[in-house]
Amino acid sequence: MVKHLDEKTDALPDHVGWRLWQASRAWQTEFAAAMRAAGHGWFTEARAGLLGHITRGGMRQSALIERSAISKQAIQQLLDGLEADGIVERLPDPQDGRGKLVRYTRKGLDALRDGDRVKIEIERRYIGRLGAERFTALMGALRALAAGQPAARDDKAGAEDQIVESN
Amino acid sequence: MVKHLDEKTDALPDHVGWRLWQASRAWQTEFAAAMRAAGHGWFTEARAGLLGHITRGGMRQSALIERSAISKQAIQQLLDGLEADGIVERLPDPQDGRGKLVRYTRKGLDALRDGDRVKIEIERRYIGRLGAERFTALMGALRALAAGQPAARDDKAGAEDQIVESN
DNA sequence: GGCTTGTAGTCAAGGTACTTGACTACTTAA
DNA sequence: TTAAGTAGTCAAGTACCTTGACTACAAGCC
Numbered sequence: 001m002v003k004h005l006d007e008k009t010d011a012l013p014d015h016v017g018w019r020l021w022q023a024s025r026a027w028q029t030e031f032a033a034a035m036r037a038a039g040h041g042w043f044t045e046a047r048a049g050l051l052g053h054i055t056r057g058g059m060r061q062s063a064l065i066e067r068s069a070i071s072k073q074a075i076q077q078l079l080d081g082l083e084a085d086g087i088v089e090r091l092p093d094p095q096d097g098r099g100k101l102v103r104y105t106r107k108g109l110d111a112l113r114d115g116d117r118v119k120i121e122i123e124r125r126y127i128g129r130l131g132a133e134r135f136t137a138l139m140g141a142l143r144a145l146a147a148g149q150p151a152a153r154d155d156k157a158g159a160e161d162q163i164v165e166s167n
Numbered sequence: 168m169v170k171h172l173d174e175k176t177d178a179l180p181d182h183v184g185w186r187l188w189q190a191s192r193a194w195q196t197e198f199a200a201a202m203r204a205a206g207h208g209w210f211t212e213a214r215a216g217l218l219g220h221i222t223r224g225g226m227r228q229s230a231l232i233e234r235s236a237i238s239k240q241a242i243q244q245l246l247d248g249l250e251a252d253g254i255v256e257r258l259p260d261p262q263d264g265r266g267k268l269v270r271y272t273r274k275g276l277d278a279l280r281d282g283d284r285v286k287i288e289i290e291r292r293y294i295g296r297l298g299a300e301r302f303t304a305l306m307g308a309l310r311a312l313a314a315g316q317p318a319a320r321d322d323k324a325g326a327e328d329q330i331v332e333s334n
Numbered sequence: 335g336g337c338t339t340g341t342a343g344t345c346a347a348g349g350t351a352c353t354t355g356a357c358t359a360c361t362t363a364a
Numbered sequence: 365t366t367a368a369g370t371a372g373t374c375a376a377g378t379a380c381c382t383t384g385a386c387t388a389c390a391a392g393c394c
Binding site for chain 2: 014015016017018019020021022023024025026027028031052119122123126129130134135137138139140141142143144145146148
């Protein structure tokens with residue numbers, strides 16, 4: 001699929017990496033636009049990536065740090081912003097004086113609900129465009145690729161990350 | 168595919184958006200690691216995205232700006248860095264006193280060559296993991312999705328971008 | 335010629351999303 | 365009770381983007 005094009009050709013590339021990137025980007029753009037349309041203007045990609053790791057019941061900040069691929073300082077900065085925007089709140093952990101619990105606010109839970117709805121809508125559109133069979137094949141291939149990856153390589157940004165999950 | 172999980176579940180999500188992101192990320196990580204291993208330590212994702220738009224024969228900086236989805240100032244900053252690292256060089260355009268030509272240096276062309284090789288290697292591994300049939304189905308589905316997108320939506324970051332193409 | 339408008343590129347300042355390093359507060363185990 | 369580890373914060377710096385304001389040159393018009 002990686003074609004050798006000669007000197008002056010302007011053709012767009014057509015290798016797996018680009019196609020995956022293109023599709024992923026399109027999904028994210030669609031999702032972010034729908035979230036903004038739903039009134040969640042505070043929504044950004046980085047925040048989505050972090051929120052995806054926070055369970056609906058809330059969790060320790062340290063647990064969040066373990067789950068995410070980024071540094072604890074980066075997480076803290078993102079949480080500072082999310083807290084300032086009223087999406088999450090941080091409470092002292094009664095079990096451990098050092099720890100803090102990160103919990104969704106009402107506003108945050110509303111956003112999660114809308115996020116789920118948007119995901120389903122997008123998926124429905126994809127199935128409409130590709131047909132159920134092709135869509136299933138796509139998901140199967142992507143899952144197979146993910147299963148082949150050892151979850152977290154020597155690199156930090158392994159396969160554990162995500163954009164807005166639905167735990 | 169978007170499952171509704173109850174309060175405390177920690178299961179990873181399994182919707183198209185996440186799977187696409189995961190696969191795209193894995194590809195990029197693999198590509199970047201291979202490029203670093205090949206001695207191209209200057210390589211970053213943003214630079215790759217820009218380099219992908221520069222034809223092997225070189226081109227006008229203004230043409231590069233038209234092709235890329237980002238601002239001309241951002242492109243200039245990236246080019247400043249690439250020039251400082253000796254990947255590209257900028258020459259005055261003899262045809263137009265305002266313009267500049269962006270051209271690969273020897274070092275830049277070497278990187279492109281290695282990039283093509285790495286892309287082929289990764290693709291080969293993917294085919295090995297999925298089987299030729301499934302891989303073809305994956306590419307077909309991704310292409311169909313891309314074809315369904317109107318190339319550039321109202322949003323700036325449309326479907327025209329890419330990570331290191333092979334023009 | 336001179337004048338206006340448009341294009342090519344640069345400079346400056348600001349924001350987001352990260353990084354590493356150094357620190358405080360608390361817990362746990364010897 | 366003290367040493368060592370864990371949880372979180374503070375500070376400073378980098379990469380990659382943005383918008384706004386600017387200079388230099390080109391091209392069309394009179």
